[in-house]
Each structure stands twice: as structure tokens, then as C-alpha cells.
Amino acid sequence: MLxxxxxxxxxxxxxxxxxxxxxxxxxxxxxxxxxIFAGIAGIAAMAIMPxxxxxxxxxxxGLSAYGSRRLHRAVGASLFIGVVxxxxxxxxxxxxxVLDALLFRSPALFSPFGVIAMAAVFAAAVMxxxxxxxxxxxxxxxxxxRGVTTVIVAGTIAHVALIExxxxxxxKTMLCLVLGALTGWSLFGASAAPHR
Amino acid sequence: xxxxxxxxxxxxxxxxxxxSAGLGLTVPARxxxxxxxxxxxxxxxxxxPGAPVVDRIGGxxxxxxxxxxxxxxxxxxxxxxxxxxxxxxxxxxxxxHSHGATLTDANGEFRLEMPQIVPAFGQAHxxxxxxxxDFATVFLRPVMARSSDTTLEAHFVLQPA
Numbered sequence: 001m002l003x004x005x006x007x008x009x010x011x012x013x014x015x016x017x018x019x020x021x022x023x024x025x026x027x028x029x030x031x032x033x034x035x036i037f038a039g040i041a042g043i044a045a046m047a048i049m050p051x052x053x054x055x056x057x058x059x060x061x062g063l064s065a066y067g068s069r070r071l072h073r074a075v076g077a078s079l080f081i082g083v084v085x086x087x088x089x090x091x092x093x094x095x096x097x098v099l100d101a102l103l104f105r106s107p108a109l110f111s112p113f114g115v116i117a118m119a120a121v122f123a124a125a126v127m128x129x130x131x132x133x134x135x136x137x138x139x140x141x142x143x144x145x146r147g148v149t150t151v152i153v154a155g156t157i158a159h160v161a162l163i164e165x166x167x168x169x170x171x172k173t174m175l176c177l178v179l180g181a182l183t184g185w186s187l188f189g190a191s192a193a194p195h196r
Numbered sequence: 197x198x199x200x201x202x203x204x205x206x207x208x209x210x211x212x213x214x215x216s217a218g219l220g221l222t223v224p225a226r227x228x229x230x231x232x233x234x235x236x237x238x239x240x241x242x243x244x245p246g247a248p249v250v251d252r253i254g255g256x257x258x259x260x261x262x263x264x265x266x267x268x269x270x271x272x273x274x275x276x277x278x279x280x281x282x283x284x285x286x287x288x289x290x291x292x293h294s295h296g297a298t299l300t301d302a303n304g305e306f307r308l309e310m311p312q313i314v315p316a317f318g319q320a321h322x323x324x325x326x327x328x329x330d331f332a333t334v335f336l337r338p339v340m341a342r343s344s345d346t347t348l349e350a351h352f353v354l355q356p357a
Contacts (some may be wrong), residue, residue, distance in 0.1 A: 030285050030314050037222045090317075094289065097240035107337060108236040108318050163318040164343060 005062035011054065015047045018195030019176045021168035028166060039166045045082025046156055051075045052149070073128065080125045082153050083118050110162035117155030124148045128170030146187055152181045215295050228296060231269040232332065232355035239335030242289035243325060251263045253296035253310035254286040259347040261307040264300045264329075267355040272304025278352070279325040280308055283316030289323065307316050323352045 024045050028036055054060050055072035063071060091098040100106040101115055124133060127145055136144070160167060183187045214307035260280050262274045281295040288294065298308040313320050327333040329339045331354035 027314060030283070031316075033289065035288070035316075094242060094317060097238065100238050100241065105237055107339075110318050164320065165318055166316040 003144065007061050010182065011060070014050050014175065014178055018047045018167060018171040019044050021171040022166045025168065032093075034089050035093040036166075037087055038093060041082050041089060041169055042086035045079050045086060046083070046160060046179070048075050048078055048173060049153065049174070050182050052079075053182040057186055059061050076128060078125065080121055083121050087118065108162075113155045113162070114159035117152050117159055120148050120151040120155060123150065150183070150187065155178060171180035207338060229328065230316075230353050233334055233351065233353045235333070235335045236337040239323065239337040241323065241337075242271040242281065243279075243323070243335065244290075244292060244295050245327070247281065247295040247297045249292075249298060250296040250308075251275065253280070254284070256309035257318070258284070258310050258312045258347065259307055260324070260350070260351040261305070261347060262324070264304045264306065264326065264352045264354060267353050268275055270353070272302070273331075273354065274300055274304060275305075276300045276306075276311070276328040276331075276352075277328050277329065278306050279327070280310065281322065281336050282310070282313045282321065284311035284313050286338040289316065293305060300352055302308075308309070309322050310340065312346065313340065313343075313348065322350070324352075326352055328355060329357060330354060337353040 006151065031039075052072060052075055055063070055075065056066045058065055058068040060068060060071070063126060087098065099104070101108075101111040104112050104115065119131070124145065125149065127141065133141060157180055160172060161176060213308055260282075263279070264276045264278065265271060266273055277297050277299055279295065279297040281289055283289045284294060286294065294311075296308060296310065298306050299310055300306045319341040321337055322340075324336040324338070325334070334352055336350045336352070341347050345355065
């Protein structure tokens, strides 16, 4: 019981602290509501990502295998919505900057990493639809899903690490390390016995 | 003895050649003197044509400085209108009150006071434009080394239109 509380507490901190810390960014005072929303949507989308390897491995206490799968899908859907909200709100804030990013002609180095990660999120969403799930054999599906999620995680970390934005530097660094470590563990350590 | 390059030697020479080209060790011919400044990527984003010449943009506190010279001989260009805009403590890039213009002096130098630039779209950066028509249009997008800086400079070398 104590262990369960500790694990869920730690998970809650990983998800909530970066978002709350960004709420104290001095940059917010010079941004309008749409721009602030764009940043928070992106940060929240990243902050829930560490839940994915944990749910996929089925190690979250109190969750059945079925519950873990439902959580994994819900977080995946939220990630998709978060990324769409992030890009849409940035588009409203400054269309030419987002257009440059989407066309890979932005002068900012972090930009292509974000666009690649976004494309991988979309690919993961398409893969989660029933027709694609039916069309692929399980091992095949899992191999592609792992490749896509690796691109999402690596692209996201590169994207946020290079940005000077509303994220607090300490919580940003911690989130990047936790997400990278959990993803690596999930891909190479946890899944000797595949969890379905 | 016949010189017979093996694969390793060929690779080494090719790599050295590529590296020196990449590092700029090969100097291109400079028959035309000072080269014109190319427009930077993203430089024209949120541009508003015809920003008025102002003494200061908003409350000031931050200085945008630079020079305007002619391509080829590098002569300073006086009286050239440079338009400046950025995301600052007083507004977004697209806001009209974030835009202003200034003219170069006899030394081809310009400086315009404006509100503090703050990081936006991931970088603390400013935008500058020359588009008065006598010379080819150039848009610049310099990035501040530190977002705590209170000055930023950009330099134009213009080519007759």
C-alpha cells in the first residue's frame, strides 16, 4: 500500500511539477492567453508522456492489465490532442512562424525536432486505429509502434531542450531525464515478457 | 614507384578536402568586394510594411543598433530607413505598436530604443527590414546571445536594386 502511494505520488509529481512550474514563468506576463495556452498544451503533452512506458509495462500499482491498456490509450489520445492544441494555438499566435516550422525552413534548431515528433505522434495515432491494428500482425505492430514512440520521445526531448520558453529549467531537465530513462527501460529492459 | 592510392588514402584525402571546404579554409574569389547581406530565414515573419519613423518604440530601455553599408566598396549609407520589430515586454511581434523605423546617420549607423525583447517562439530575437527600394530588400532576424541582454545589433550590406 505504502509502495503504491509512493509510486503514484512520484508519477503525479513527474506529470504536474513541470506544468505548475511553467505557470510561474516570468514570460507569461508578456504573452496573451492564446500563446500561454499553446505553451501549456505542449508542456502538458510532454509531461504525461512518462505514463506511457509505465502503463505499457503494466507496472503501475492498482491497475489491472486491462486498466493499464486503457490508461495507455487514454494518455495516447490526450497526447495527440495536446500536440494538436499546441500547434493550433501557436498558429493563431504567429502563422508565419508555424508555417516555417511545418515546412522545415524555420531558423530555430528546435523546430524540426518538434515537427518530426508531431508527425510521429500522428503516426502512432493512426496505428492505434482498428483497421491498422487488424492489418498488422502483433509483433509487426509492436516493432513499428516502438520505432514511432522512440522518434516521439527523442524528438520531444531535443525540441524542449533547445527552447528558451516558459518551462522552468530544473523541472524541464528532470522531465527529459525521467522520460528518456523510462522509455529506454521500457524498450530495452521491461518487456522480456510482452504485456498485452 | 607508381603512386597507387588505396581506398583508405583516397577516403582520407576526400575527407580532408570536404572538411577544409566545410571549415571555410578554401577562400572564394572576392572580385566584387563586400558581399551583400542575405535575408535570414524567418526574417520577414510578422512584417508590417511602412512602419513609421519614431524616436523610440514604446517605453524603451533596450537598444537595437547596427550599420548599413553598400555592397562592393562598403561605403556607409546615410538616410536609409530600417524597420524594426520584436516580441517585447510591451507587445507581440504582430502588434502595430511593436513596430517602428529609424534612419541611418552619416556613418551609416542606426540605433533605436525599444522595449526589452523577451523570448518568443523559443528564442529571444528581433526583426529588421530594409525595403525602401533603392537597394534590394533584406530581412534580418538576429538572435540574442542571452535573453538578459539589453542590446542587439544587426548589420546590412545592401546591393543596388
